[in-house]
Amino acid sequence: MLILALESSGLVASAALVSEDKVIGEYTSNFKKTHSQTLLPMMDAVLKLTGIDIKEIDAVAVSGGPGSFTGLRIGSATAKGMGLALDVPIINVPTLEAIAYNACGTEGVVCPLMDARRNQGYTGVYEFEGDTIRTIIEQQALPVEEIISRVNALGRKVIYLGDGVPVYRDIIEKSTAVPYLIAPMHMSVQRAGTLGALAVQYYKAGRVETAAEHHPDYLRPSQAEREYAEKHEK
Amino acid sequence: MDKDIYILAIESSCDETAAAVVKNGREVLSNVIYSQIDIHTLFGGVVPEIASRKHIEKINPVISRALSDSGMTLSEMDAVAVTYGPGLVGPLLVGVAEAKALAYAAGKPLVPVHHIEGHICANYVENKDLEPPFLCMVVSGGHTHLVMVNDYADYTILGRTRDDAAGEAFDKVARAIGLGYPGGPKIDKAAREGDPRAIEFPRGHVRESDLDFSFSGVKSAVLNYLNDCHMKGIEVNTTDVAASFQASIVEVIVEHTMLAARETGARKIALAGGVASNTALRTAMEEACAHHGYSFYKPSPLLCTDNAAMIGAAGYYDFINGIRAGLDLNAVPNLKLGER
Numbered sequence: 354m355l356i357l358a359l360e361s362s363g364l365v366a367s368a369a370l371v372s373e374d375k376v377i378g379e380y381t382s383n384f385k386k387t388h389s390q391t392l393l394p395m396m397d398a399v400l401k402l403t404g405i406d407i408k409e410i411d412a413v414a415v416s417g418g419p420g421s422f423t424g425l426r427i428g429s430a431t432a433k434g435m436g437l438a439l440d441v442p443i444i445n446v447p448t449l450e451a452i453a454y455n456a457c458g459t460e461g462v463v464c465p466l467m468d469a470r471r472n473q474g475y476t477g478v479y480e481f482e483g484d485t486i487r488t489i490i491e492q493q494a495l496p497v498e499e500i501i502s503r504v505n506a507l508g509r510k511v512i513y514l515g516d517g518v519p520v521y522r523d524i525i526e527k528s529t530a531v532p533y534l535i536a537p538m539h540m541s542v543q544r545a546g547t548l549g550a551l552a553v554q555y556y557k558a559g560r561v562e563t564a565a566e567h568h569p570d571y572l573r574p575s576q577a578e579r580e581y582a583e584k585h586e587k
Numbered sequence: 588m589d590k591d592i593y594i595l596a597i598e599s600s601c602d603e604t605a606a607a608v609v610k611n612g613r614e615v616l617s618n619v620i621y622s623q624i625d626i627h628t629l630f631g632g633v634v635p636e637i638a639s640r641k642h643i644e645k646i647n648p649v650i651s652r653a654l655s656d657s658g659m660t661l662s663e664m665d666a667v668a669v670t671y672g673p674g675l676v677g678p679l680l681v682g683v684a685e686a687k688a689l690a691y692a693a694g695k696p697l698v699p700v701h702h703i704e705g706h707i708c709a710n711y712v713e714n715k716d717l718e719p720p721f722l723c724m725v726v727s728g729g730h731t732h733l734v735m736v737n738d739y740a741d742y743t744i745l746g747r748t749r750d751d752a753a754g755e756a757f758d759k760v761a762r763a764i765g766l767g768y769p770g771g772p773k774i775d776k777a778a779r780e781g782d783p784r785a786i787e788f789p790r791g792h793v794r795e796s797d798l799d800f801s802f803s804g805v806k807s808a809v810l811n812y813l814n815d816c817h818m819k820g821i822e823v824n825t826t827d828v829a830a831s832f833q834a835s836i837v838e839v840i841v842e843h844t845m846l847a848a849r850e851t852g853a854r855k856i857a858l859a860g861g862v863a864s865n866t867a868l869r870t871a872m873e874e875a876c877a878h879h880g881y882s883f884y885k886p887s888p889l890l891c892t893d894n895a896a897m898i899g900a901a902g903y904y905d906f907i908n909g910i911r912a913g914l915d916l917n918a919v920p921n922l923k924l925g926e927r
Contacts, residue, residue: 389680393687393914407692422636423677426643427684433647434688438661565647568640575636581629 356556357410357435358549359396361388361428362420362448363467363516365542368396370403371414371549378403379546388427396431410441412561414552416543417445418570419475419492420467425569436564443567444552444560449492451548452515453479455540461510461532462489466517469494474517475572476500478507486551494572497521498528505530514541594906595664595689596899597650599682600674600702601729602633603892604645608657608664609899612907613711617656618889618896621645624769631768632758639677646685653895661693668698668902670705671912672922673729679918687916698902699912702893703730703924704742706859708904709886709897714857717884722853724844726868727860728754728771731800731840732924733847736857739904742925745847746798748791753836754862756802760809760832764825774829775865781830783867786812788835790842798843798850805835833867841871848881857884864888 360367360381366388369379378399382391400407415432418425436443452465458481467475477492478500490503497517501524504511513525514536522535535541555561574582591610598605604621623641627633654661669686672679690697707723719739725732731753733746751759754771761770766777788808793799809832816823848856856876862868869885876883890897910927 387917389684389917390915392684393691397691397914422639423680426639426677426681429643430646430681430684431688433643434685435692437647437650438689438692565651568643571640575634575640577630577634577637 354553354556355405355410356412356414356444356549356552357396358414358545358552359392359428359432360416360543360545360548361392361424362416362418363424363543366391366395367543367545368392368399369545369549370399370405371546371553373553376546376549377405379544381544383542388424392427392431408439410439412442412444412552412556414444414446414548416448416451416548418448419469419494419572420448422571425571429567429569433564433567436567442561443564444555445562445567446548446551446555447492447570448543449475449477450479450486450488451551452543453477454486454547454551455544456512456514456536457481457484457486459512461512462504462507463512463514464500464504465515466500466513466521467515468517468520472496474500474521478504492572497524501525501528507531512536516542592665592903592906593659593663594666594668594698594899594902595653595661596668596895596902597682597686598670598705598893598895598898599642599646599678600670601678601893602627602638603894604642604649605893605895606650606653607895607899608653608659609896609903612900612903613715615712615896615899616659617653618894619649619653619656620894621649628768631762633675635675635677638675639681642678642681646681661689664695666696666698666902666906668700668898668906670702670898671699671916672702672919674702674920676918676920679920683916683918687914691914696906697912697916698906698910699916700898700902700905701922701924703732704740705897705901707734707736707857708900709859709890710857710884711900712890712896713887714884717855717857720853721855721857722844722848722851723857723859724840725860726753726840726858726862728752728758730860733798733843734924735851735853740908740910744924745851746796746800746843748800748802749793750801750803751806753802753840756806756836757862759806763810763813764823764828766825766829771862771865774833775867777826777829778833778867781824781826781828783830783834785824785827786831788831790835791839798847800839800843802836805832837868837871840868841875844872845875845879848879855882855884859886859891861892864891
């Protein structure tokens with residue numbers, strides 16, 4: 354089994370090639386160039402380096418959201434194009450679950466946090482049993498104070514990770530009432546290798562979709578739709 | 588006999604998700620368009636984020652349909668062509684990312700196509716005899732360009748709008764007189780019942796340049812007229828306003844095109860872009876061309892609005908001229924004509 358994993362939901366762009374038992378190659382970058390310019394060259398570099406032909410892959414895994422709307426679509430459209438051309442399925446891995454999986458093995462809970470602007474975070478809470486991830490709180494957009502109070506209510510040790518942590522670090526430090534850890538930088542970002550490892554489990558469980566039906570889960574309507582709904586409620 | 592060239596073309600620069608298969612730049616084997624217009628009508632115009640989301644949902648079915656309608660497979664294509672600008676960045680990125688992945692996975696060359704060149708090349712599809720050089724007036728919701736097509740993939744801009752695009756003025760005026768979105772077809776229809784000489788709106792000339800346009804003044808004059816009527820309690824004749832406004836736009840477009848033909852010695856004149864489907868413009872341009880003895884070309888209305896067949900036509904000429912994009916191709920929302 355060979356899975357191509359693509360991650361472009363946040364600041365990081367990442368591409369990896371994953372088999373059933375190993376991350377064969379991974380390329381992750383975190384700088385200002387747009388994902389549109391970096392994602393495919395990175396994927397190409399991984400394939401070239403490993404000498405694997407794109408036609409050998411069995412599925413394309415993609416970080417399915419939430420995240421930057423544009424970033425998500427670059428990943429999705431790339432996955433959909435691959436899926437259509439190669440006639441392989443798409444594995445839509447929730448972004449926050451994939452970030453949380455970076456901390457697989459911890460005994461406490463994991464709280465990934467992405468900056469969703471407007472004082473909110475895209476967040477969720479997860480725990481592990483062996484290499485299996487379990488969802489305690491589904492991924493959603495929440496005010497940062499709210500997610501911290503929900504974490505506190507669990508009464509368990511927590512690891513915070515994700516690109517929202519530096520943004521909301523003050524609130525986290527002030528409001529967290531349980532023992533906590535802020536993950537080091539290499540664990541704190543989206544990585545296609547981690548996404549791919551999780552995607553192997555999804556693939557085995559038959560949790561795949563067709564390239565035609567795949568689309569990102571934005572977790573938020575567009576601003577125009579939000580304003581339209583507000584206007585028509587009054 | 589040269590080998591036939593088949594291009595799979597993808598277009599997503601605004602609110603149409605489109606794909607087509609085109610043979611040798613002139614023969615359309617399939618032309619699939621998913622229009623999002625109903626959704627955007629709710630908001631009175633194209634909402635980029637909503638358009639981008641719809642593109643993601645529709646792009647694979649549209650491409651698959653284009654291939655199946657053509658009776659061909661991706662592996663039989665010689666290249667994948669995609670619009671990379673100008674347009675709305677979010678929508679453009681969907682097509683660009685999809686096309687790059689398709690081309691990469693299928694091992695096909697990727698051809699980056701300029702949206703406006705696509706509109707111009709729509710004329711090749713139905714006019715098999717049309718060859719450069721010719722003069723082309725491109726008028727759409729986002730663009731107003733008077734272009735000399737020197738050769739395939741060689742263009743000189745002779746005139747452009749200094750402010751609003753012609754189609755933009757149609758949309759704004761349509762909204763002001765209560766016709767709604769999209770303004771072009773609605774004004775076109777209303778104008779047929781009105782008197783184009785009822786109200787004298789200003790002509791969109793630009794003092795320093797004979798071939799440039801300015802449509803924001805015309806639009807403001809219409810808004811002022813409506814306001815004035817409102818103040819004086821005069822009932823507005825919507826069809827007369829539509830007809831008079833349309834006449835002022837059409838007159839300037841035709842006049843500048845004729846002037847450009849005189850200056851360049853061009854004998855062939857074409858229309859292109861969404862506003863090229865406006866019946867008054869088509870008739871006026873045709874009459875002016877007949878009067879001066881110029882050949883007149885226009886795409887059928889389906890090929891005037893955004894579509895991928897035109898991108899396949901332009902992509903073919905780019906392809907045979909050796910134009911290719913790398914894996915790092917990005918969307919360029921403000922791409923200028925003649926730039927790469």
